[in-house]
Amino acid sequence: MTAATGVSLFVAVPAAVLGAVCMGLASAAQARATKEVEAGGPLDLTLFRRLVGRPLWLIGIAGTVLGLVLQLVALAYGPLLLVQPLLVTSLMFAGFASARLERRRPDRMMTFGALLCVAGLAGLLVVARPSGNGATLVTGAALLPLGFVLAVLTLLGLGFGAFSRSASLRVLGLAVATGVLYGLTAGLMKVVANQFRIGAGEPFRHWTLYLVCVIGPIGFLLSQNTFQQGRFLTPALAVITALDPLVGVAIGLSWMGESANGTPLALFGEALGGLVIVIGIVMLSTRASHLSAEPVAGSGEAAESEHRGPGPGSGDGYGLAGSSC
Template sequence: MAVPAAVIGAASFGLASALQQRATKEVPTTGALDPRLLLDLVRRPTWVLATGTVVLGLALQVVALAFAPLTLVQPLLVTGILFGTIFSAWLGRRRLDRQILLGAVACVIGLATFLSLARPSDSSTTLPGLPRLLPLAVVLAAIIAGCLGVAVASRYARGARVAALALATGVCYGVTAGLMKVVTGQIRAGAPAEIFLHPAFYVVCVLGPVGFLLSQNTFQHGVLIAPALAVITIVDPLVGIAIGVSWLDERLDSSLPVLVGQTISAVVLIGGVTLLAHRGTRVRHEIERRAQRCVEPR
């Protein structure tokens, strides 16, 4: 039940990302975490439709997390980058760029294989005490804070700003998924009313919308969807895996054959990300040169 729910959820997230990127280009540009962006977007029917698609994807993710370990569900959601790239090209009525598609496929295969080889086990649905909880929480909070610092600093180029926003979005989504696993555990245990007494529920209610707003900033500042979506899609499951192992006692296979397979998968993954970043930069420069020629006086 978890596998089809996660894959269909990934397709929903991919379609939503493509729709959201188109909508964010139609409103005035805002800074990171500026709520005025959402006020402008809510007037766009395309964005409202995309938000409904996100809700569907989240519902399917919750179903998947209720029946499978975090370290299994999150890798399956990696396919969202492939769906997002295809939907973006289709909505833009342009031919699918082979290099971008190849990079997206490499990211999907590399990361999904890297994580799936670990053979994740069932997890706990109870968060550990503060001594175990604090180190990873501090690291993740520092990453988000550093990325926001880069995003708001005007001296950084657009590429660095988009990468920082995407990284912060991925961290927020990964933490949200990890805590959603805890919340769904409470529901499956037959105590749905207790989720309102669990701190994880309120962290999800805050961090989820923050990540969503950051994703809209990312799509607005980025020229192509694939590079930014690649960063989000990679960071999200990696953070989820870290939470599953550190906080929820999920166990991964670390035998020698698995480590060799994961190394090869990591090389494929890095190659896919590099191809997406390189192609995205070239296309952005082509678009900027074309726009500059249009405004130059004859």
């Protein structure tokens, strides 16, 4: 590793982790705020109008903006294959912050599931040894294979989110579409960040900045709808934060010329790290379903109810409360 690379990682890694902290805290604040307004449909375009003016939601917006700035800094100095997976750590911060906002203790199993996600990520990064720092996207037909897959995933997610009769599939669909759009936005932001390093006016000469300005807000709107539909924040956010870096890694490898360790042993280790992340997500989802299904405690058992978490909604594997606020 050259001295220049070392300096770049010294900037990129702390910026990515601090960005994850901001994103996690912002997600918890926004999720709580969405429960304080009237619930709408799974693709409610008027949700922003009801949220504007809510102090907690505005705090979440401030955290999101700061997190995005830190993510831009990280992407300007580090490869997508490093920066995006580090954002999975936001899941842990969001889980603890959400528990505090709901005045309950963090559930041990959900905490362990979040730690599994982070541990799997750490192992994956150690084995993969991401390298390269692409600054531009490929052009022409090279964009099509991955672009087609991302488009199909997004449309399927939106379809399930809008039309599925299953509460769990609606939340899953929204979370999948959000994660894909977040990962795509991050890949484009990587290009924009490198353009900013050339000059302040350089990004305005390219289409990537304008596409970010379209895709980013759509992804954010979907995330707010996902938070409102979900009974618990952590499971839905786990799906989003798992897909976001996976899409970012795919973009780095397919569109930006970055690379990772591809030996058979390394691929096995990377697959094992990915499996640990999936197990963590399954634990989070299963535990959220169990908590949602628990009966509401009577007034004499208020302390125990607070310890277990919020009362029941129409619980499911993704922690959904179909119509609760």
